[in-house]
Amino acid sequence: MLLISCPWCGVERPEIEFRYGGEAHIDRPAQPADLDDHQWAEFLYMRSNPKGLLAERWRHVHGCGRFFNAVRHTVSDRFVCVYKTGEKCPDLEALAREGAQ
Amino acid sequence: MTQQNRTPEGGRIDRGTPVTFTFDGKRYQGFAGDTLASALLANDVHLVGRSFKYHRPRGIVTAGSEEPNALVGVARSRAKHAGGEATPNLRATQVEIHEGLAAESQNRWPSLAFDIGAVNDKLSPLFVAGFYYKTFMWPKSFWNRVYEPFIRAAAGLGKAPTKPDTDTYANTYAHCDVLVAGGGPAGLAAALAAARSGARVILADEQAEFGGSLLHERGAEIEGKPAADWVTDALGELGNNPRVTLLPRTTVFGYFNQNFLALAERVTDHLAEPDPALPRERMWQVRAKEVVLATGAIERPLVFPENDRPGVMMAEAGRIYANRYGVVPGKAIAVATACDSAWRAAFDIAEAGGTIAVIADLRAEPPAALVERAGSLGIPVETSCAVTGVIGKTRVKRVLLGRISDAGVLSAGEVEADCLLMSGGWTPNVSLHSQARGKLDWQADAGAFLPGDPVQAQRSAGSCRGIDGLAEVLADGARAGVAAATAAGHAGEAPSFAATGGDAGGGWWLGAVPHDRDAARVRAFVDFQNDVTAKDVKLAVREGMHSIEHIKRYTTTGMATDQGRLSNMNALSIASGALGNEIPQVGLTTFRQPYTPVTFGTLATTSRGDLFDPVRKTPIHDWAAEQGAAFEDVGLWKRAWYFPKGDEDMHDAVARECRTVRESVGIFDATTLGKIEIVGPDAAEFLNRIYTNPWTKLGVGKLRYGLMLNEAGFIMDDGVVGRLADDRFHVTTTTGGAPRVLAHMEDYLQTEWSDLNVWLTSTTEQWAVIAVQGPKAREAIAPLVDDIDLSGDAFPHMSLREGHVMGGVPCRLFRMSFTGEAGYEINVPPSRARAVWEAVWANVEKLGGCAYGTEAMHVLRAEKGYIIVGQETDGTVTPDDVGMSWAIGKKKPDFVGKRSLARPDLVAEGRKQMVGLLTKDGKTLLEEGAQVTVERSPARGTSALGHVTSSYQSPAAGRPIALAMIAGGRDRIGETLHVPMPNGGIAVEVVQPVFVDPEGSRLNA
Ligand SMILES: [Zn+2]
DSSP: OOEEEETTTTEEEEGGGOEEEEESOOOOOSOGGGSOHHHHHHHHHOOOOOSSEEEEEEEOTTTTOOEEEEEEETTTOOEEEEEETTSOOOOHHHHHHHHHO | OOOTTBOSSOSSSEEEEEEEEEETTEEEEEEETOBHHHHHHHTTOOEEEEOTTTOOEEEOOOSSTTOSSOEEEEEOHHHHHTTOOOEEEEETTTOBOOTTOEEEOOSOSBOSSSBGGGHHHHTGGGGSTTHHHHHTOSOTTHIIIIIHHHHHHHOOSOOOOSSOOOOOEEEEEEEEEEEEEOOSHHHHHHHHHHHHTTOOEEEEOSSSSTTGGGGGOTTOEETTEEHHHHHHHHHHHHHTOTTEEEETTEEEEEEEGGGEEEEEEEOSTTOSSOOTTSOSEEEEEEEEEEEEEOOOEEEOOOBOBTTTSTTEEEHHHHHHHHHHHOBOOOSSEEEEESSTHHHHHHHHHHHTTOOEEEEEESSSSOOHHHHHHHHHTTOOEESSEEEEEEEOSSSOOEEEEEEEETTEEEEEEEEEOSEEEEEOOEEEOOHHHHHTTOOEEEETTTTEEEEOSOSSSEEEOGGGGTOOSHHHHHHHHHHHHHHHHHHTTOOOOOOOOOEESOOOOOOOOOSBOOOSSOTTTOOBEEETTTTEEHHHHHHHHHTTOOSHHHHHHHHOTTOSTTTTTTTHHHHHHHHHHHHTOOHHHHOOOOOOSOSSOOOHHHHHTTOSGGGSSOOBOOTTHHHHHHTTOEEEEETTEEEEEEOOOTTOOHHHHHHHHHHHHHHSOEEEEOTTSEEEEEESTTHHHHHHHHBSSOOTTOOTTBEEEEEEEOTTSOEEEEEEEEEEETTEEEEEEOTTTHHHHHHHHHHHHHHTOTTSOOEEEEOTTTOEEEEEESTTHHHHHGGGBSSOOOSTTTSOSSEEEEEEETTTEEEEEEEOOSSSSOEEEEEEOHHHHHHHHHHHHHHHHHTTOEEOOHHHHHHHHHHTTOOOTTTTOOSSOOTGGGTOGGGSOTTOSOOTTTGGGGSHHHHOTTOEEEEEEEETTSOOOOOTTOEEBSSSSOOTTOOOSEEEEEEEEETTTTEEEEEEEEETGGGGTTOEEEEOOTTOOEEEEEEOSOOSOTTOGGGGO
């Protein structure tokens, strides 16, 4: 079971307090009607699914109830960092280089 | 004569405490401190089971948890008295005997000595590698009648108990700085070092006693003391340290993410009369900052013909039985080896009074010191010598020897022996490192995989990482213990432990041993428990299995309960030889949890019976129960299903309830509906975006049916929404959908529209809901309502009022219907719900009404063609598919799912649409889920047009009715279709999906 830090509560808690929310930083288009079918399908269904660092959404559903983002390594499940919704996505490539060292 | 194989003295057993037990009904004696295996061997019992596939007689092979053969069923006195059954598949090498223990062998019928299934052994050509795939393929119809019963009968691990488990199990959570898995020399040194550094330590070992190899190490000394005495001192020191938890009989069976480990502690199995308050086993869930794996090494069998005969054992097991249990497992013992450590076993047994018939070493030149010592003990030695077979079926009688030369293997005669000890060297036990996702490195010179870099905060110590020699192992453990403690935030220095003796020495062998026998006629086993031979592995390679993962599944090698800890390296070596590929290229299969089998009770702990799942009950529950209601589970809720009267069956009761609601009035507990209060200046705008419907113009005091889509355009929930004020809405959801809907709303509110000023609050538990439906509904509630004008003009259908009932009980009164009749839903605080319910009930009863349950509710709504999300919909259904385009706010620029509704697939012709179905004969009730086709008896492979989603006997229609999702259904109204069933197709007419009051005039009555 993973240990996850909630950036809102500032505490580390077991995975069962959280719910996974898929890849982060996929913004819902402001005017969906302006997108053609292909663009809309990209937004709906296409995800990066990397072998490596992934910025993803989590919700502290049995705690503060708030969504936040986390960078997790999809092979080792190691959490590199967590940050609040609305904050910028960290530079994943730089983080990967750091981790490799 | 009893305990004929017991030495006159020595060992760690308590000779002053004899213990009587039974095996297959026969009484035997052992001593306190014996395992079932050591006690049986003391009585010269080797034959303890039959093998899985061939039912070959099998004996005890090891002295540890990796035992492949000696699986037994054990009835403990306590479970037996409580009416429990024997626990199957326990390893005799781990079962501690106690007075009254009753053990039984497995895989044999009618008796262990004479087993009918042994005919499988003669039919073995049928059971070669991949036999499951080859034999049981065709024809398909044979599966149910022939193959499966055969496999089930023959696949004989022990029988699962049929009665509920009468034992109790416990669960505990723990945290520590350093968890040490394994209490042998490396583990003890690590625990001592970590504890002295101030760390909180948990030390767990699967055996009854800590000490591992030190418990049977003759002549070894640590800190100037005999090894076993040092163990006692070390345990004294650890036991006196309040920061140390010692867990004997505890297997670390699972290594999960971020150093989360699962341990199974056997608390009372070893006791004859345990305290009834104690659980049988306890599951430990431990979060460790650092982990030290000190899991040792496991001796590897030699793969030679008939190596599975009872009496053939691992050499180290022979040494353990002699030194630790005072048992010499035969009168004349032969030793077959390729390494030094087996010589040590021979010497210890000889010194304990046993007779060593021969040491046959595959090597040309074993160390001279060993040969010399054998000579001084009078032990015959053969070098360049292989054991090429064993004579004797249920017990070794003679051992065949072969001389390895340039010309091949030549017979070197035979030796009389009733026990054969074998050793192919040592396999480091890397299971937990592998479970922790650590990589393995191949060490060609050691012929072993060793732990590579760990992924988690763990380190291996001692022989599980290939360290040899007692002093070196202790030093390695101490280093690992301090390193772990330091990483966990403590500081200390690695203690040094002076040690002499206890060196395993060198030499190893991988793969099949050469022999001079007829290869077609002999079998040399690689995996004892799954009956996999060297030939099977080669055959798998010939038949195209080139990956070790494929070979494993094709032959089942390594799939036994030891996960291949005994067999993997030999199988891998044979496969790599057959493939002409190096071992690391062929690869090793992955070790997975659990390390050893864990009983289900330990995994379930207290989560069984009433504690399996929480139960949610409404405030009306007890009333319904008192009325004799039948209940159904809806999610965690218990809901009143129907209220039978007298000797009514379900059908009668539901029909009466439906008729009563349509004729007079019914009362229904709708408390389980999900409720969410949506408040804030932007509440209406938020609803506009979340629901398909428009909300801006909904007046205060009005209700509207709301339909919710996911972003892909499919229906995910529905419910009635009421506007309490400009900035306040009362939302209802389906019973099962409440948490999902709130999460969906929170998701959009927090992550997409954080600019909206809105708060969401679950109020499901804050309101009990009493639905009153039927032509007399107003009459039924009017006497109880304090301050709300119920007249049709003042309070029309789809309205909402806040007020009071019964002289001051606050209430939100909805005028709405899910039955097609005029009706109300009275929302009151749960604390007052039962009183209000009973008051309404008194009026309902006076008016000739009834209480109705969820089944009648389903029928009533189906008669009106109202959908149930999850019954008519399945996550692929759009509003238009169920005829609900009217619920879409056409003028809204956007809402969740809107853009998707224009996707090509969602506007394509021929989508499944909701329609009604009436069986042509007017009598047959369709089955929900049944497929609908054009033809009465469609050709094989014909696609269905759709399926029946709801089907009920309708009292109002006086006939069965059904709802269905049918391709292009609305254009098929009036057509005859068919529902093919095993007894022939049923003709149905496609109709509008409304069976009662299509104009809706009754709603406004
Ligand atoms: Zn939180």
